Amino acid sequence: MADTPATRVAVRTAVAANERADALxxxxxxxxxxxxxxxxxxxxxASGDTFFFRLATEALILAGVAMAVDLLxxxxxxxxxxxxxxxxxxxxxxxxxxxHWSPSFWAAIGVTFAAAALLGVVAGxxxxxxxGVYFALITFGLAQVVFKAVYNTRELGxxxxxxGIPQIRVEFGLFSVQASSPLGFFLVTLVFxxxxxxxxxxxxxxxxxxxxxxxxxxESARALPGILALARQAGGLRDRGRGRRALRQPVPHAxxxxxxxxxxxxxxxxxxxxxxxxxxRHLVGALYGAVILTGLKSVIGTWTExxxxxxxxxxxxxxxxxxxxxxxxxLPRLRRRFAPGAGKPGEGA
Amino acid sequence: xTEILESLQFVYGPQVANxxxxxxxxxxxxxxxxxxxxxxxxxxxSHGEFYALGAYLAxxxxxxxxxxxLCLALVPVAMAAIGYFTERALIQRVFHTKDRHIxxxxxxxxxxxxxxxxxxxxxxxxxxxxxxxxxxASEILGIMLPNYRLFLIAAGGAIIVAVWLVxxxxxxxxxxxxxxxxxxxxxxxxxxxxxxxxxxxxxxxxLAGLSGVLLAPIYSVFxxxxxxxxxxxxxxxxxxxxxxxKGAVIAGLVLTQIQSISSLFISPVWSDPLVFGIMVLFLMxxxxxxxxxxxxx
Amino acid sequence: MLELDAIHTHYGLSHVLQGVSFxxxxxxxxxxxxxxxxxxxxxxxxxxxxxxxxxxRLRFEGEDIAGLxxxxxxRRGIGLVPEDRRVLPGLTVEENLRLGLMQAPGRAKAExxxxxxxxxxxxxxxxxxxxxxxxxxxxxxxxxxxxxxxLVGAPRLLLIDEPxxxxxxxxxxxxFALIHELRAEGIPVLLVEQNVMRALEVCxxxxxxxxxxxxxxxxxxxxxxxxRLIEVIAx
Numbered sequence: 083m084a085d086t087p088a089t090r091v092a093v094r095t096a097v098a099a100n101e102r103a104d105a106l107x108x109x110x111x112x113x114x115x116x117x118x119x120x121x122x123x124x125x126x127x128a129s130g131d132t133f134f135f136r137l138a139t140e141a142l143i144l145a146g147v148a149m150a151v152d153l154l155x156x157x158x159x160x161x162x163x164x165x166x167x168x169x170x171x172x173x174x175x176x177x178x179x180x181x182h183w184s185p186s187f188w189a190a191i192g193v194t195f196a197a198a199a200l201l202g203v204v205a206g207x208x209x210x211x212x213x214g215v216y217f218a219l220i221t222f223g224l225a226q227v228v229f230k231a232v233y234n235t236r237e238l239g240x241x242x243x244x245x246g247i248p249q250i251r252v253e254f255g256l257f258s259v260q261a262s263s264p265l266g267f268f269l270v271t272l273v274f275x276x277x278x279x280x281x282x283x284x285x286x287x288x289x290x291x292x293x294x295x296x297x298x299x300x301e302s303a304r305a306l307p308g309i310l311a312l313a314r315q316a317g318g319l320r321d322r323g324r325g326r327r328a329l330r331q332p333v334p335h336a337x338x339x340x341x342x343x344x345x346x347x348x349x350x351x352x353x354x355x356x357x358x359x360x361x362x363r364h365l366v367g368a369l370y371g372a373v374i375l376t377g378l379k380s381v382i383g384t385w386t387e388x389x390x391x392x393x394x395x396x397x398x399x400x401x402x403x404x405x406x407x408x409x410x411x412x413l414p415r416l417r418r419r420f421a422p423g424a425g426k427p428g429e430g431a
Numbered sequence: 432x433t434e435i436l437e438s439l440q441f442v443y444g445p446q447v448a449n450x451x452x453x454x455x456x457x458x459x460x461x462x463x464x465x466x467x468x469x470x471x472x473x474x475x476x477s478h479g480e481f482y483a484l485g486a487y488l489a490x491x492x493x494x495x496x497x498x499x500x501l502c503l504a505l506v507p508v509a510m511a512a513i514g515y516f517t518e519r520a521l522i523q524r525v526f527h528t529k530d531r532h533i534x535x536x537x538x539x540x541x542x543x544x545x546x547x548x549x550x551x552x553x554x555x556x557x558x559x560x561x562x563x564x565x566x567x568a569s570e571i572l573g574i575m576l577p578n579y580r581l582f583l584i585a586a587g588g589a590i591i592v593a594v595w596l597v598x599x600x601x602x603x604x605x606x607x608x609x610x611x612x613x614x615x616x617x618x619x620x621x622x623x624x625x626x627x628x629x630x631x632x633x634x635x636x637x638l639a640g641l642s643g644v645l646l647a648p649i650y651s652v653f654x655x656x657x658x659x660x661x662x663x664x665x666x667x668x669x670x671x672x673x674x675x676x677k678g679a680v681i682a683g684l685v686l687t688q689i690q691s692i693s694s695l696f697i698s699p700v701w702s703d704p705l706v707f708g709i710m711v712l713f714l715m716x717x718x719x720x721x722x723x724x725x726x727x728x
Numbered sequence: 729m730l731e732l733d734a735i736h737t738h739y740g741l742s743h744v745l746q747g748v749s750f751x752x753x754x755x756x757x758x759x760x761x762x763x764x765x766x767x768x769x770x771x772x773x774x775x776x777x778x779x780x781x782x783x784x785r786l787r788f789e790g791e792d793i794a795g796l797x798x799x800x801x802x803r804r805g806i807g808l809v810p811e812d813r814r815v816l817p818g819l820t821v822e823e824n825l826r827l828g829l830m831q832a833p834g835r836a837k838a839e840x841x842x843x844x845x846x847x848x849x850x851x852x853x854x855x856x857x858x859x860x861x862x863x864x865x866x867x868x869x870x871x872x873x874x875x876x877x878x879l880v881g882a883p884r885l886l887l888i889d890e891p892x893x894x895x896x897x898x899x900x901x902x903x904f905a906l907i908h909e910l911r912a913e914g915i916p917v918l919l920v921e922q923n924v925m926r927a928l929e930v931c932x933x934x935x936x937x938x939x940x941x942x943x944x945x946x947x948x949x950x951x952x953x954x955x956r957l958i959e960v961i962a963x
Contacts, residue, residue, distance in 0.1 A: 161533050163476075163540065212714050215474045215532050219665055220711065222476075226662050227707045234700045388552045394545035401537050402524050605823040606830070609816045615778050616814040618798035621830030621881060625797070 105287075111366040112279060119272050127265045135264030137380055138373075142271045145372035146278055152368045153282060157294050161218045164225030167205070172198050174232070177244045187252040187261070275369075282365055442695065444574035450691025451684075452580040452649070455587030458683035459642040460660065461667040462594055462676060463635030469674025470611040470631045472532065473522060476539040478639050478664065479657025480546035485510055485640025486652040487550060490559045499564035499648075506644045507637040514636025517542070518629040526628075543657070550654035558651030583645055590641070595676055607631055611674070662703060663690075666710040672720025681721055729754050729916055730775070730806075730885055735784035735794075737767075737774050744770045746940035747784070752885065757907065757917040759927050759948065761961055762937035768920045769811050771937070772889045775918070776808045777801040788885070802831050807883030811890045811920075813874040815862040822858040824877050831881025847880045868899035875906060886910065886917045893922065904930055924961065928954060936960045 119138070126134050147169055154160045175197045176190040183189065209220045232238050239245065252259045252270055259266035285291050375393070382389040464478050475481075488509060489502045497505070521542070525534040565579040598604040609617035610627045618624045643652075650656065667686055671678025686709065690702050697705070713720065730752040737745035744767045752758050760768055773779045775786065777798035786794035793801050802808070816824055825847060829840050848855035851872050857865060862873055871891055878886065888907065892900035900923070907930045910917060921927035928934065931948040936957055944960055946953030 159533075161536065208711055212718070215536060216669075216714055216718070218533070218536055219474065219669070220714065223662050223665065223707045223710060226658070227704045230703050231700055386552075388548045390548035391545050391552065394541045394548070397544070398521070398538055398541035401534055401541065402521075602823070602826050605819055605827060608818050609823075609827055612817050612819075613814055615798060616810065616816060617827065619776055619778070619802050619808040619810070620827045620877065621799055621802045621833065622827060623799050623830075625799075 108283065108366045112276075112283075112369070115366070115369050116272070116276060123265060123268055123272075132264045135268050137376060139264075139268045139271050141373045141376035142268070142275045144376055145369045146275050148368035148372045149279060149282060149365055152365055156365070157286065157291070160213075162209075162221040163218050164205075164221035164223070167221075167225040167228050168198055168201065170229070170232070171201055174238065174244065177247050180247050180250060181244065185248050185250055187250050190250070279365060279369065286365070440573045443692070444572070445576070446691050446695060447688065448574060448576050448580065448584075450688045452583045452587075453646075453691065454684045454687035455584050455591070456642045456646045457660075457663055457667055457687055458591055458680055459587055459638050459645070460664045461671065461679040461683050462591065463638035464664055465668045465671065465674055465676065465679045466598070466607075467632055467635040468668065470607055471522065471526075471535075471628055473535040473632075474532070474539070475632075475635070476536055476661075477517075477542040477546060477657075478539075478635070479659075479661030480543045480550075481510060481514070481636045481639040481657070482643040482660060483550060483652070483654070483657035484513070484546065485643025486647040486656065487554060487643075488640070489644040489647050490554075490561055490652050493561050499561070503641070503644055507641045510640030511633040511637040514633035515629050517636070518632035522632065523625070523629075547654050547658065554652075554654070556654060558653040559647075560651045561647050563648040579648060583649070587642075587645065590638075591680060594638070598676060663687075663706055666706050668720075669710050670713045670720055672722040675720065675722035678720050678722035729789060730918070731785070731787040732775075733785040733787075735771075735774060735781045735786060737770055737779055737781050739770070739779070744940055745774065745781070748937075748940070748942055750935055750942050750945065752916050752918055755911075755914040755916055756932040757911045757919060757930055759924075759931040759934035760918060760920045760937060761924050761927075761934060761957060763961055766937045767940045768937055769889055772808070772810070772887050772918070772920060775801075776806065776810075776887055799830075802881075803833065805831075805882075805884035807831065807878035807881060807886045809871075809874045809878055809886065809888040809891065811893070813870045815865070815870045815873055817861070817863045819862055820859050821854055821862050821865070821873060824862045824873055825854070825880050828877035828880040831878070831883065843880050843882065847876050850879075851876050868895050868902065871895065871899075871903055872906075875903075883915070886915055888917055889920045890922060891919075892926065900926070924957070 119142075122134075122138060126138075147165060150168070151162060151165050154162050154165075172194050176194045179190045179193045183193075205221075205224060208224065209217055212220050233241055250261045252261060252266075259270050261267050261270075286294070378396070379389050379393060382392050386392075460478065460482055463481075464475060467473055467475050467478075485506050488506045489499070492502045492505065493499055521538050522535055525531055525538065528534060563577070563579045565577075565582055568575050568577045569581060570576075571581075598607060606617065606622045606627050609620070610622055610624050614624055617627075663686070667679055667683045670686065671680070671682035686706060689709070690706060693705060694702055732751070733749050735745055735748045736743070748767075748771060750758075760771065762768055770779060774781050777793070777796055777800070781794050784794070785792065788801075788804055788806060791804070793804060793806075796804075798808075816827070819827070825844060829835070829843065832840075835843070848858070853869055854873055854876055857869070862870065865873060875888070875891070891903045891907070895903065904926055907917060907919065911930060911932075919927060919931065928948045934946055934948050934953075934957060935942050936944040936946075938960060944956060946957060948954070
């Protein structure tokens with residue numbers, strides 16, 4: 083195609099249409115997610131259930147981790163095998179704050195926020211120097227080292243973890259929610275995870291977000307100190323998102339990379355189309371994937387405690403057969419239904 | 432003067448010798464990793480689990496009354512078959528995609544998760560410790576050493592030399608090096624590249640299994656043993672230079688000595704961070720490692 | 729012997745070969761000429777199996793070879809001397825030649841040894857440098873090695889891509905003399921060469937490639953055909 087002003091305008095219009103269609107598709111899926119969650123909450127609350135509430139809350143928390151992994155892998159193409167490190171770190175920090183310093187939810191989340199950001203900067207400083215497989219190996223090693231160190235530190239409870247964390251009340255000024263209330267805690271988690279989703283989705287549309295995508299598109303970008311600094315900030319940001327995970331009862335196994343690896347199931351491989359900066363990735367896939375995975379784990383858990391065998395097998399099968407992940411499979415189909423005018427993703431540019 | 436001699440004899444000497452025994456096993460594992468990376472460009476995250484599988488196979492066979500020495504021959508053969516199948520069934524499927532680095536890494540990572548849980552399912556979480564097939568100890572230069580460790584050092588050293596000879600002195604090795612450098616040209620000379628890939632993967636897996644068998648009587652055999660060992664192996668490969676045999680041998684010897692000697696002064700909790708710190712340092716300062724790729728020496 | 733029928737090849741989005749058809753018969757040396765970027769090297773790579781044709785028929789000795797892996801194609805008897813020679817780094821001259829033996833894997837040991845022996849007799853300079861690394865040879869010697877390692881496997885068809893590229897005229901003469909010998913031995917060759925005049929001296933026939941298709945075939949001895957070739961490929 084000749085590079086005339088007319089074609090350039092046409093290309094730009096097509097790209098914009100694609101992006102709108104993408105945002106629309108993501109929005110539809112995210113809205114449906116919230117609606118389903120609320121319907122579930124109503125049904126579960128009416129029937130006085132606690133088990134499924136706990137499970138659903140766990141799924142939402144996992145969704146937060148999955149979004150963080152997706153932010154890295156899906157947008158910048160960096161595979162972190164040590165993401166559970168930040169998950170476990172957040173849990174430990176908040177547990178220590180709640181137990182030894184203040185029983186306030188906001189104090190715990192604030193301190194965890196700051197500490198995780200700091201750890202993110204440090205970890206990013208170490209890991210961002212390496213690219214590709216080396217990045218994966220460094221993050222893997224980092225998580226292993228910290229896991230072993232914590233596991234062998236008696237002051238942190240060793241293999242038993244920290245016990246005796248007070249049950250907390252989340253104050254919202256006008257009202258408060260008891261963390262031990264299944265419905266209340268589920269809703270609080272839902273709000274936080276959706277806020278995180280909205281913040282990340284917004285971030286990815288800003289120039290900064292485009293820069294992140296440019297990191298993957300252009301390997302030599304790492305030579306630019308500015309991008310490096312921004313990438314480190316991204317490291318911090320992703321971990322700040324991690325703070326809330328502290329709400330969960332900390333267990334040392336949360337620090338095991340295997341869990342986060344399995345959590346990556348639905349969104350691995352969205353990075354397939356590298357070198358195409360305009361192509362969007364689908365953060366929303368992480369939400370659904372986390373729910374599917376938690377559900378699966380629970381179902382499998384009813385007949386064997388060795389659920390990792392099956393989850394691991396699913397993980398491998400999806401790498402082989404569904405490398406674009408769940409969202410990568412569903413969204414193009416949704417888009418065709420809702421925005422038939424827009425072209426296929428990635429072909430507009 | 433006598434104090435120095437005594438500390439050499441009773442403190443440092445045994446530590447150096449133990450480090451050497453572990454070093455030989457680490458090198459066997461790292462050789463498998465580095466050859467697989469050098470030829471296929473695949474980071475085998477399940478290498479530690481193949482090592483554990485080798486040890487578990489030995490435990491099972493010995494439990495069935497099979498002689499340990501026979502295990503030493505049988506297990507690598509079985510592991511090679513498993514490795515060959517793994518390469519054909521998994522690695523090959525994503526090998527021709529653009530993202531093969533990350534996809535193969537994820538696949539082998541998934542395999543490692545499955546394997547670790549499968550060990551727990553099949554053998555339970557508790558460690559096994561096979562009896563050492565050689566008992567007694569010998570005195571060398573005034574240092575008392577268990578005979579089995581002496582055997583490990585000698586046998587492991589011989590295997591390392593044999594691996595080097597196969598890769599650098601045989602036509603088979605020339606095929607592997609040629610495929611590592613220029614896959615298309617090697618294929619156009621008639622080298623069956625796909626089979627060389629699978630065979631090399633099998634060879635690396637067999638080496639991991641072999642080191643599992645060799646180390647089983649010294650350490651215990653337990654489900655996470657692979658994960659505990661893999662970081663050291665990766666560090667050796669990175670410090671030595673991804674794909675380099677010579678580098679893996681040097682780095683393996685040096686790093687295990689550092690770990691062994693340092694354990695006299697610092698708590699074992701810090702030995703992993705120390706090894707990891709060295710790996711990070713190398714990635715920052717000299718990312719290509721001590722030596723170059725497969726075929727460079 | 730070698731038949732191409734409406735071969736199309738794509739590199740990503742670019743359509744390089746757009747329906748190439750021709751044949752190479754037993755014992756003939758066929759030149760393949762055209763301007764830069766018309767797809768000569770892609771054509772060689774397609775026949776050798778480095779690139780898979782997207783459509784069309786590719787037959788060697790009556791059998792379909794389109795889509796076969798390069799090592800299979802090689803073992804059917806098609807030897808490749810690629811652009812830039814591709815001498816394998818980290819391998820000695822002798823190892824480079826030994827790999828060439830893989831082309832005919834069924835041969836007895838003694839026969840393979842004789843083939844090595846004959847090759848060293850034919851290329852005494854390679855014999856002198858047999859334990860040297862292949863990449864430490866001079867450009868001309870590397871080209872000799874690239875041809876020798878294919879000949880050691882007794883190919884029934886040779887693909888030679890830009891053999892004189894980057895070589896001093898005297899060295900290039902040796903290479904052309906070698907191709908001339910191959911012709912005398914009756915080994916069919918498909919030859920891509922920038923130096924059209926020199927190449928025509930060793931060719932029986934030639935093909936002119938233009939925008940991914942054969943636009944003209946001619947007799948290398950006919951001066952009328954030669955004249956037309958110059959017109960087609962001249963800028």
